[in-house]
Structure formats: structure tokens, C-alpha cells
Amino acid sequence: MSITFQINERLLRTIHEDLSRPHAFALERMGFISCRPTFDNKQNVIIVARTYRPIQDNHYIDDPSYGALMNGDAIRMALELSYNQNASIVHVHRHEHRGKPKLSRTDIMESNKFIPSFINVRPLLPHATIVLSYNAMAGRCWLPNKKSPVPINKFIITKASERLGVFV
């Protein structure tokens, strides 16, 4: 079984714009993507990104040992999102480089702590964490009834028509 994360270019651009904003003390920004999970004909999982919720400025914890750390309110907001919209939740942040990014040890440790909260709220849906670079992404997905996360194998970025000059 493969895992695909699909996002449209417009939403991805919105996320990049948000993650580019400086924060008063956090060195990087984070957010949550509300997603609709689905399957292809071979029962491979496709997680379709729908909407983005940035983490509010006051939901970051001032801890110099982390690039960015969110507080319980940020998690609660995302849990509500998952519950109210019956949505898969994908946590997102960015590493400031080009090329294939890799989740750091801290990313893995922290996501191992908070993603299970989403599984508690919506146990039948996959949830994930992804890291972006300027031009690529990588991630891990927690599937229903599986203890350990698995890598996201494929990323699809859908595009709007270039004829109209929306994405130039």
C-alpha cells in the first residue's frame, strides 16, 4: 500500500507564504492542514489537502532549544478541526533549503507525541506530518490501526491553468 499526499498549488503557495512570516521568537512557523482521505482503485491511500490553519502567534512556546514549539491551545485547535470536519490532520513546517527535506530527530520525536492525539479524536482516519523545503516535501503518515507511522511515498501538486496566468 502506498501513501500519497495531494495538494493544489494555490494552497501550497498560501502555506509557504504563511511559513515565511517571521515570528517574534520562534525560528520557524508551523501549521495544520485539514485533509480529506481517500483511496485509489488499488486501495492506496490518498490524503487530499483541503484547508490550512496557521498556528497563532500566541500559541508558540518561547523555548530556545527548539526552532519552534507549539502549546496545548494549538493542538486543541487542530483537534477541533479534525473532529468538527471529520478531517485527517497533517502537521506542516518547513526547512529552509531546496531539495528533498528530511524530518529531523526533534521533528520525529515531537510528532510521535502529538499525532496520537488526532488518532484518539478520529481513529479511523490517517494523520500525518510533513516537512517542506522550498521546492519539495517529505512526510510520515499514521494509518488507522497501525502503531508505527509509514513514509509518504508520493506527493501530487495539482495546478490551475497557466493560460489564465494564475500561477506564473
Place this chain on the structure above:
Amino acid sequence: MNNQSRQSFLGKNHEDILANSYIGIIGLCGGGSHVAQQLAHIGIGNFVIADSDVVEDTNLTRMVGSKPADVGRMKTDVIADLIQSIKPDASITQVDGKWLDGDAEIRDCDIVVGCVDKYFERDNIERFCRHHSITYIDIGMGVHEEENGFSISGQVVISEAGGPCMRCLGILSDENLEQENKLYGEAGNTPQVIWPNGVLASIAVGQTISTLLPWSPNLARSTMVEYDGNRQTVSKSNRLPYLTTGTCSHYPSH
């Protein structure tokens, strides 16, 4: 006051919700052109439009936005122009062929409005939408010869998880799919006119917006609305009370 002020009853965040919504429209002639035009006026921000045909002379009587100079152009180009002229910042993805050529793009949609003639296409679109948990709104309209004239009728159906599908409602059946298959290539030009499409498209747009932005807790959204073009009436379908189980047996896993 901005251009959205008359729509403010749709909710505090309605502009954002509309701007971030993705609507697919499959079939862009009589029904789909109306739907596209209205949704652009309302402020939908993202469209996926699909049609494999070019504009023909015979489409000019019912395809909103088409002009004689458009004959020979792709319908997707004409409707993209129409949307852009109303909402210049809309993102428009064109599928200039079979709608399934844009499967990934259609998978992005929150709602798909189907405005196609053929039963097998409607069947396939509904299957796709059910499979991917997308709300499907189907428009169907016909002009039928009677003993002393013609009758115009149509319906709008919402097919979504938990509710009845078009087979439950009798719109689709193995019989009508088989009959259509036998007649493939022999159907000729079926009669179509603009005003019933306009009525049905407006209902479909209403269903779309009530799905995205329910403006009252008492909205009674009908799964199937029927249009009688001879009486000029629109009513909730009386087929619904006969659906005894309340659940769809054709898409049980959805």
C-alpha cells in the same frame, strides 16, 4: 461596504470560504454554463471545468456566455473566459477532454456539479465522487414528445455519503444504461432549451451554497428536486418517501 455586502447573511467568513472552495463542473453547455456563471458571481475561488467538446452553432441557443464568434472554440475556453470576466482572480483548471483525464484535479473539489447528458457518464461521475467522498450534484433535463405536444421535465439530485444515490432514486438503472448503450451513436440531437437549464442550474447552485454555507439551522435541503416545465413548478420529489431503508445499498461502504 464591498461587493459581497449583499451576501453577508451567508456568514462572517463567507468570503474566505467561497474563495477557498473548489467546485468541479463537468459538462459546460446548457446547465454547466449557468452554474459556472452564477458561482463566479457568488465568489467561488477555484473551478475545475471539464468538457471535451467545442462550441457548435446549436449550442448558442442555450450555452450562457457563448457567442457566434465562439463556434469552434473549446467549451472550456469559453467558460474559463466567462468566469474570468466575472471573477478575475479565480483559479480555473481546465480539463479539455474526458473529465477523468483530470482525476487528480477533480479529486481536489469539495463539490462536483454534473451537467452531462448521458446516463453512463452520470453513473461514472457519481461513482468517482462517492469513492472520493465528494458531494455530487447532478442536473438532468429532458424534452419528451407526447400525444399532443411536448413535456419538459428535469431534476437536481444531491448524492453524498450517507444519503441515497441516483440508483436509489431511480434516475439510474441497469435498464436505462443498457438502453442508452444500444442507442449509442443513434440518438441524434435531443431537444434542449435554455430556461429549464437555468431553473435547474439555479437549484444546483443553491444546493452548492447551502452545502458550503448553511445560512440557517432549519435548511431543509432536498436530496431530489423535480422540475415540471409544463406547469412551471419545482417541488421536492415524491419518490423520496418510498425509499424505505434510508440508507444506500449501492454504496454501502460510503
